[in-house]
Amino acid sequence: MNFLWKKEKSIIAKIEQYLQECDTCRDRFHACMKKMITMNNSSAEDKLIKLVHESESKADDLRREIEYELYNKALIPESREDILNILETLDVIPNTFEEICFEMCLEKIQISAPFKQGFLTLVEKNLHAFALIREAIAGLFYKKMDVMDRIHSVDQYESEVDKIERDLIGQVFASDLSKADKILLRQIIKNIAQISDLAQAVGDKLTIAIVKRRI
Amino acid sequence: MLPYQLLSGIYMGWALGRNDSSNIFGPAIASKSVKVHQAIILCAFFVIIGSVLQGAAGFATIGSLTNLTLTTAFITSLAAGLTVTCMNLVKLPASTSQAIIGALLGVGILKAQKIDFLSLDKVLICWVTTPLMAALAAYILYKIIALIINALPVNIFTQDKIIRIGFFCAGCYSAYALGANNVANVTGVYVASSLLEPWLAALIGGVSIALGVFSYSKKVMFTVGKRLVALDPYSAFITMLSIGFTVHFFAFVGVPVSISQAVIGAVLGIGILKGVQTINLKILFLVLFGWIGTPLIAIALAFCLTYLSAII
Numbered sequence: 001m002n003f004l005w006k007k008e009k010s011i012i013a014k015i016e017q018y019l020q021e022c023d024t025c026r027d028r029f030h031a032c033m034k035k036m037i038t039m040n041n042s043s044a045e046d047k048l049i050k051l052v053h054e055s056e057s058k059a060d061d062l063r064r065e066i067e068y069e070l071y072n073k074a075l076i077p078e079s080r081e082d083i084l085n086i087l088e089t090l091d092v093i094p095n096t097f098e099e100i101c102f103e104m105c106l107e108k109i110q111i112s113a114p115f116k117q118g119f120l121t122l123v124e125k126n127l128h129a130f131a132l133i134r135e136a137i138a139g140l141f142y143k144k145m146d147v148m149d150r151i152h153s154v155d156q157y158e159s160e161v162d163k164i165e166r167d168l169i170g171q172v173f174a175s176d177l178s179k180a181d182k183i184l185l186r187q188i189i190k191n192i193a194q195i196s197d198l199a200q201a202v203g204d205k206l207t208i209a210i211v212k213r214r215i
Numbered sequence: 216m217l218p219y220q221l222l223s224g225i226y227m228g229w230a231l232g233r234n235d236s237s238n239i240f241g242p243a244i245a246s247k248s249v250k251v252h253q254a255i256i257l258c259a260f261f262v263i264i265g266s267v268l269q270g271a272a273g274f275a276t277i278g279s280l281t282n283l284t285l286t287t288a289f290i291t292s293l294a295a296g297l298t299v300t301c302m303n304l305v306k307l308p309a310s311t312s313q314a315i316i317g318a319l320l321g322v323g324i325l326k327a328q329k330i331d332f333l334s335l336d337k338v339l340i341c342w343v344t345t346p347l348m349a350a351l352a353a354y355i356l357y358k359i360i361a362l363i364i365n366a367l368p369v370n371i372f373t374q375d376k377i378i379r380i381g382f383f384c385a386g387c388y389s390a391y392a393l394g395a396n397n398v399a400n401v402t403g404v405y406v407a408s409s410l411l412e413p414w415l416a417a418l419i420g421g422v423s424i425a426l427g428v429f430s431y432s433k434k435v436m437f438t439v440g441k442r443l444v445a446l447d448p449y450s451a452f453i454t455m456l457s458i459g460f461t462v463h464f465f466a467f468v469g470v471p472v473s474i475s476q477a478v479i480g481a482v483l484g485i486g487i488l489k490g491v492q493t494i495n496l497k498i499l500f501l502v503l504f505g506w507i508g509t510p511l512i513a514i515a516l517a518f519c520l521t522y523l524s525a526i527i
Contacts, residue, residue, distance in 0.1 A: 008372055022442055076448050079375040080442040213374055215361035215449055 007074035219312025223293035232427020265394025272469035273399025278407030278419035281323030288404035310473035317510025321517025345450035346480030353484030392463035422487035
């Protein structure tokens with residue numbers, strides 16, 4: 001019977017690979033942000049930025065391969081549509097990791113000492129939301145855990161992130177930094193906080209896929 | 216050498232296969248679970264198997280309605296086949312079962328033959344109960360299979376696989392049921408007129424339905440399939456399975472019924488379960504037309520053909 005499900009097996013393996021590449025991208029982004037925030041090292045030559053870019057490109061390639069195989073008549077159209085929706089929404093997150101790194105690097109953004117801890121917390125909370133949605137996707141694809149629980153936790157994280165984002169922007173604008181620096185920092189804060197918004201958007205797609213499959 | 220009178224039966228079988236096969240494998244094709252050529256081969260194969268293994272029960276019902284000679288058997292089959300073709304041409308859903316019964320009545324009345332109203336009552340009751348039974352089957356099957364699937368720790372891929380295997384199995388089963396139930400429409404008149412032995416009639420009938428399946432267009436299979444798949448894949452699978460169960464049940468009873476009306480009933484059952492209105496006035500009209508209009512057209516055609524044969 002195995003030969004009948006060759007296409008599905010290949011897709012499942014590629015999705016697993018894609019999710020692992022997203023994890024790699026997340027870890028590299030985390031390391032990169034830690035370095036840039038704590039050491040104010042935003043050199044374009046930084047090896048870590050290149051690594052983030054590399055894993056983002058690899059994830060993109062894998063997603064395209066999955067899309068090609070899905071369009072190549074594997075799975076029923078409804079499953080195909082749901083999987084594509086989920087992966088396409090998820091794929092924006094590694095792109096955002098890469099954009100934030102390049103933004104920090106190209107705009108030579110320096111994080112002043114009073115904001116370092118706030119920025120680190122913001123990054124960690126957002127990455128946690130991403131980790132949760134990554135688990136939820138694995139739950140839907142491989143039935144490893146309760147998906148709805150994870151989606152609910154992502155929503156909670158997103159609310160927390162919103163609060164941290166507002167507090168941090170408030171602190172930045174209350175500081176003695178120049179107007180231009182304040183605007184640049186606000187943009188970075190918003191971009192980092194966008195990760196949890198995107199995780200929530202993936203959660204919405206997951207919820208739709210789950211509800212559609214409830215018989 | 217088979218007599219030429221059998222040609223109208225083969226034509227009737229071809230019309231039946233062409234008319235009904237879209238309901239059987241359409242959803243499986245539209246969902247890409249089965250390729251068109253695979254569906255056609257499977258459908259044709261299982262129709263023949265169903266006809267040969269279980270088709271004989273319907274021959275008795277067709278034969279009991281009125282007395283037939285070889286000529287009247289030829290006219291009956293031709294009138295029923297033409298009814299189905301004409302209705303297809305004007306895009307009205309045709310039921311071969313209702314066409315053949317109409318044609319039999321037409322020939323019987325015109326030739327002043329005795330009509331067995333007891334058998335006719337049984338047929339009419341089966342026609343009316345077909346959509347109702349399909350609705351009930353859809354309702355019960357939906358609940359039972361949902362209980363099983365929900366109890367299993369299935370992920371999105373496994374659920375997809377279950378649905379695709381389901382489409383495949385339900386398609387094969389419905390094709391078997393179609394052969395078992397509807398072959399009597401095709402060659403039942405020749406068994407009644409003592410031209411064919413039941414086993415040979417079942418084989419010839421099955422093969423001629425299969426010919427109709429082979430001549431079916433891919434486009435129409437997609438159209439009909441998508442109409443059912445539009446429900447949602449699980450409901451489409453249940454619809455297919457309910458059609459199979461209903462038509463197979465009436466194969467045991469020995470009364471040929473309409474597969475199109477079983478589809479309407481099954482979709483109605485799903486609609487009731489989901490609280491969605493799946494049946495409208497137009498569909499109800501088509502069901503009523505199937506019960507009344509199709510036999511009337513067949514009666515009229517049988518009258519005309521009998522007159523023509525008398526003149527010639």
